[in-house]
Every structure is written in structure tokens, then in C-alpha cells.
Amino acid sequence: MNKHIVRAGAALATVLLATAAQAQVAGTFSVRIGATHIAPQVRSGDLSAPSFPGTRVDVDPASALTGGLNYMLTDHWAIDVPIGLPFKHSFYGDGAIAGVGKVGETKVLPATVFAQYRFGEANASFRPYLGLGVTYAKFFKERTTATLNALSGGTPANPTTADIDDRFGLTPQVGFVYNFNERWFVDAAYYKSFLKTRTHLSSGQSVSIRLNPNVFAVGIGYRF
Numbered sequence: 001m002n003k004h005i006v007r008a009g010a011a012l013a014t015v016l017l018a019t020a021a022q023a024q025v026a027g028t029f030s031v032r033i034g035a036t037h038i039a040p041q042v043r044s045g046d047l048s049a050p051s052f053p054g055t056r057v058d059v060d061p062a063s064a065l066t067g068g069l070n071y072m073l074t075d076h077w078a079i080d081v082p083i084g085l086p087f088k089h090s091f092y093g094d095g096a097i098a099g100v101g102k103v104g105e106t107k108v109l110p111a112t113v114f115a116q117y118r119f120g121e122a123n124a125s126f127r128p129y130l131g132l133g134v135t136y137a138k139f140f141k142e143r144t145t146a147t148l149n150a151l152s153g154g155t156p157a158n159p160t161t162a163d164i165d166d167r168f169g170l171t172p173q174v175g176f177v178y179n180f181n182e183r184w185f186v187d188a189a190y191y192k193s194f195l196k197t198r199t200h201l202s203s204g205q206s207v208s209i210r211l212n213p214n215v216f217a218v219g220i221g222y223r224f
Helices: 002-021 146-152
Strands: 029-039 055-059 062-072 077-084 087-095 102-118 126-144 162-164 167-179 184-192 196-201 206-210 214-223
Touching: 029 087, 029 184, 055 206, 062 087, 062 214, 077 126, 102 146, 102 162, 102 167, 126 162, 126 184, 126 196, 167 196, 167 214
Parallel strands: none
Antiparallel strands: 029 062, 029 214, 055 087, 062 077, 077 102, 087 102, 102 126, 126 167, 162 196, 167 184, 184 214, 196 206
């Protein structure tokens, strides 16, 4: 009787180990949900004339509910696509107009596709990875404030509006996956998008902004 129990236990353990070993191999698809924080590292150009010399802007950080899709092409190479809600960033006066407060805001939806290389064996619990992606930043719902109107000559009847160019940027990434079991895992990553855009005002002025944000993402995932 004991021999049968031992044999059954060994068989079950073998099945479980085999399942775990298949958890991260080629053809595996996974989803995750979590949060992402974007912290722009701003280098603003000067607002074009007519303006005070050194008129610049700064951009505050933003967080949003996000997730992602991942597909293992091989035991080591994967395609990863972060998805989520738009981020809302506010713009503030800087340089010659530092201290004037908020001058505008925008929503942005960064669409990124990563190629990832995962280190370690396919059945390892902890797998660090490196990624390289391309990001397309879509800016929309740009809004300005009364402060910007006062600075640019806008009026309540004819307010100064803003439009931000959508741009592509290169995005390197480093992160890790920790597997709780063959299905559930946590994914954490840091990446940096090298992104420069330009804001155009209806007054005819414009300002270039190098954003280059630091991005921190974490999520709980399920593997199919």
C-alpha cells in the first residue's frame, strides 16, 4: 500500500515538474495587470518669439492602471506589449516664467512593442530580462490655462490653444519575472523612452521639449 502511495506521489510530482517546466517555453502566452509610473526628465527649449528670453516649461510625472501581453517566441525570446489607460500630465512654467504655475495639460497614450531576451532556464522561478522597444506617443486632449492666456496674449473669447506633436522614440528596458507557480507571476521593469516633441500654440509660438521619461512598471500576471 505504501509503495503504491509513494509511486503515485512520485508520478504526481513528475507531472507537476513537467508542467512547471513548460510554463515559460516557446508558444507560451501571458497577460498581466498592474500600474506604471512615468517621470519625464525634461529639457525644454525656449518658447519662440514673441516671448521673454528663457521662457520654458516643465512636465510633472503621472501614474496609470496598466497591464500587458506577452508571447514567448522561444524559451528565451519574447514579444511584449504594454497596454493601459492614458496618462495625464500637467505643464508648468519654468525658466523665465518659473513660479507662474500650471500652463496646460495633456493626455498621452504611449504604445510600445518590446523584443525581450529572458535569461535562465525556462523552468526557473526568477528570470531577469533585457528588452528593446519602439514607442509611439500619442498626445490628445491638450488644454491650456488662464495663466498661459495671460502670457501669450489670449483672451477668454479667443483663448490660446495648444497642440503637441505625436512622436516615435527608442525604449530600452530591464526587468524580471518571478514565478509563484507555473501560472501566476509578478513582472517588474524599468525602461526609458528617448522622446522629443514640440508644442505648437495657436498664437504662432512653439517650444521643443525633450521628455526622455523614466518609466517604472509592475504587474501581476497569469500564464496560459
